[in-house]
Amino acid sequence: xxxxxxxxxxxxxxxxxVIKDVSLEVPKGxxxxxxxxxxxxxxTLLRMIAGLEDTTGGKIEIGGRDVTAVEPAKRGxxxxxxxxxxxxxxxxAENMAFSLRLSxxxxxxxxxxxxxxxxxxxxxxxxxxxxxxxxxGQRQRVAIGRAIVREPEVFLFDEPLSNLDAExxxxxxxELTRLHRQIGATMIYVTHDQVEAMxxxxxxxxxxxxxxxxxxxxxxxxxxxxxxFVAGFIGSPAMNFVxxxxxxxxNGIARVACADGTxxxxxQGALPGPGxxxxxxxxxEHLAPVEEGxxxxxxxxxxxxxxxxxxxxxxxxxxxxxxxxxxQRDRLDGQSLRIAAPAENVLxxxxxxxxLR
Amino acid sequence: MAIIRNKRRHGLVALSLILPFLAIFALVxxxxxxxxxxxxxxxxxxxxxxxxxxxDNYVRLFSDRIFYISIKNNAYFVxxxxxxxxxxAMVIALAVNRLSGRWQALALVLFFTPYVLPVSVVTQIWAWxxxxxxxxxxxxxxxxxxxxxxxxxxxxxxxxxxxxxTIWWTNGFNVLLILAGLRNIPTDLYEAAALDxxxxxxxxxxxxxxxxxxxxxxxxxLQLILQLKLFDQVYLLSEGGPFNTSYVLLLMVYRExxxxxxxxxxxxxxxxxxxxxxxxSVLQYQLLRIGRGKDT
Numbered sequence: 001x002x003x004x005x006x007x008x009x010x011x012x013x014x015x016x017x018v019i020k021d022v023s024l025e026v027p028k029g030x031x032x033x034x035x036x037x038x039x040x041x042x043x044t045l046l047r048m049i050a051g052l053e054d055t056t057g058g059k060i061e062i063g064g065r066d067v068t069a070v071e072p073a074k075r076g077x078x079x080x081x082x083x084x085x086x087x088x089x090x091x092x093a094e095n096m097a098f099s100l101r102l103s104x105x106x107x108x109x110x111x112x113x114x115x116x117x118x119x120x121x122x123x124x125x126x127x128x129x130x131x132x133x134x135x136x137g138q139r140q141r142v143a144i145g146r147a148i149v150r151e152p153e154v155f156l157f158d159e160p161l162s163n164l165d166a167e168x169x170x171x172x173x174x175e176l177t178r179l180h181r182q183i184g185a186t187m188i189y190v191t192h193d194q195v196e197a198m199x200x201x202x203x204x205x206x207x208x209x210x211x212x213x214x215x216x217x218x219x220x221x222x223x224x225x226x227x228x229f230v231a232g233f234i235g236s237p238a239m240n241f242v243x244x245x246x247x248x249x250x251n252g253i254a255r256v257a258c259a260d261g262t263x264x265x266x267x268q269g270a271l272p273g274p275g276x277x278x279x280x281x282x283x284x285e286h287l288a289p290v291e292e293g294x295x296x297x298x299x300x301x302x303x304x305x306x307x308x309x310x311x312x313x314x315x316x317x318x319x320x321x322x323x324x325x326x327x328q329r330d331r332l333d334g335q336s337l338r339i340a341a342p343a344e345n346v347l348x349x350x351x352x353x354x355x356l357r
Numbered sequence: 358m359a360i361i362r363n364k365r366r367h368g369l370v371a372l373s374l375i376l377p378f379l380a381i382f383a384l385v386x387x388x389x390x391x392x393x394x395x396x397x398x399x400x401x402x403x404x405x406x407x408x409x410x411x412x413d414n415y416v417r418l419f420s421d422r423i424f425y426i427s428i429k430n431n432a433y434f435v436x437x438x439x440x441x442x443x444x445x446a447m448v449i450a451l452a453v454n455r456l457s458g459r460w461q462a463l464a465l466v467l468f469f470t471p472y473v474l475p476v477s478v479v480t481q482i483w484a485w486x487x488x489x490x491x492x493x494x495x496x497x498x499x500x501x502x503x504x505x506x507x508x509x510x511x512x513x514x515x516x517x518x519x520x521x522x523t524i525w526w527t528n529g530f531n532v533l534l535i536l537a538g539l540r541n542i543p544t545d546l547y548e549a550a551a552l553d554x555x556x557x558x559x560x561x562x563x564x565x566x567x568x569x570x571x572x573x574x575x576x577x578x579l580q581l582i583l584q585l586k587l588f589d590q591v592y593l594l595s596e597g598g599p600f601n602t603s604y605v606l607l608l609m610v611y612r613e614x615x616x617x618x619x620x621x622x623x624x625x626x627x628x629x630x631x632x633x634x635x636x637x638s639v640l641q642y643q644l645l646r647i648g649r650g651k652d653t
Contacts, residue, residue: 052551052552071551072551073553073555074554077552078552081545085543085548085549089568099552102553102563146553150553
């Protein structure tokens, strides 16, 4: 197994720079997820690793070998496409054995590998069927099987679950995690769905506008984002943001006037001076109603999820605020109340989006 | 009761919807077909009634030398055109498919333009290009055979020449059909195959060819039917000559009906041609479908 290392990788389509100087490393055996909004370049980056797109600049290494100019089949990668890209005229077994047939592998070897992949993916009963006779989830598994049979050093997944319904997606997510444990190969997975990223990844790489905004373990990105974009992108419902001005500082705490109320934020570094513009970010689970202080809000809608509920409220200045309640059944619809969060759970960002720690 | 009445009304509505079609179909297809069958058993002239003569027309047909020449020529022409035009169209479509944007549109226009031309213009163009004395293509013949060839007056050259004219004329449409088929093959499949290690030749043999096969079978069948109905080009370029060597069935029908006033006999020939086309095209399509099943 091998890791994947990108050094100063760039990609332009004519005058349009899609990937701007990306350097990252997915260590061997890890499950790395590229996540970002549509158009951020994540799929292009994956296709560049696969060799399906030329590289405008920089270096791509797989297992320590420079593969920047190597053709796709010789990079030791297998890819699972969003559309599955199954050969419609071939049976499931033939689809999975396609690469082995091309390389003229002996028949018994082909059959053995296909049988093994089919066993792992529970496709044994479907080997003679054509892809058109399979359900979405089964087709997905055939596509994965086709990758497994090649025994690649690196698996690449391009939004493989986006064509499945919600329930099947959850199930396939678990199966992918299990598969990764079972075969231990390096996997790179592209998605726009941050829930998928959080649940699957060893490491998440958040992309925006052709740059890696931040990478790291899912929970470290969630708890300790480097910038406002990552803070807002990771987490569902998204983090609440309110803009305000610093009114006073002391003991590592800055008091910020915002949305007709005040919030305290704990900072380790130099505190901003009074009057400085600042954006505060608070996760819904850290906000709770308080007797006094905090922000005044009016509750608009409650999303009841059973164990917990997400309360959608509006601040005095019109900002949307979401907070989570657990185990309480009384309804708050239409009520005016005050909410606040502990200072250590409030994050501060500069107006340009950088995190203030 | 209500359900039964509704069912009856449902039937009446359905009938009223298909009735106009049935009426027109009966008027312009079923009735003429019946008339052709009836005429073929009479000695009727082109216009007017004739006498019932039983199978005499067919007996005469099967001892008519020109009938056999025509059948042979129809078959020869099918061999000269159907598979060659399909292969040429495929090569052109594959090439055009690799062009992008404006160049692709331009290439398509160039290949499709001949198809838009009326047959008389096409035959004029080629009669001029292949003219024995002034034809711009005669130097080619001189180069290969040592002397100019009056192609439409030469028994060996006449049908191959008409085949070339026909392919030039109708190929654009086949290119269009095959190009549509090519565009229907998702690029993902080529990318997946590239990752699987397929060479260019393997891409064609294992992805393009099998996935294009339904369109190829359609083109082959349409061409077969079209080329069996050959008439205009022969009529305009060689009139069946020289020495009746380029006679085809439809030209025979034309001569018997409109030049010799043998309505009954012409009806018998056209009925044979109709059956021939029906049987051969159904047979071919079935064979191609079986071929497709084996292909995987």
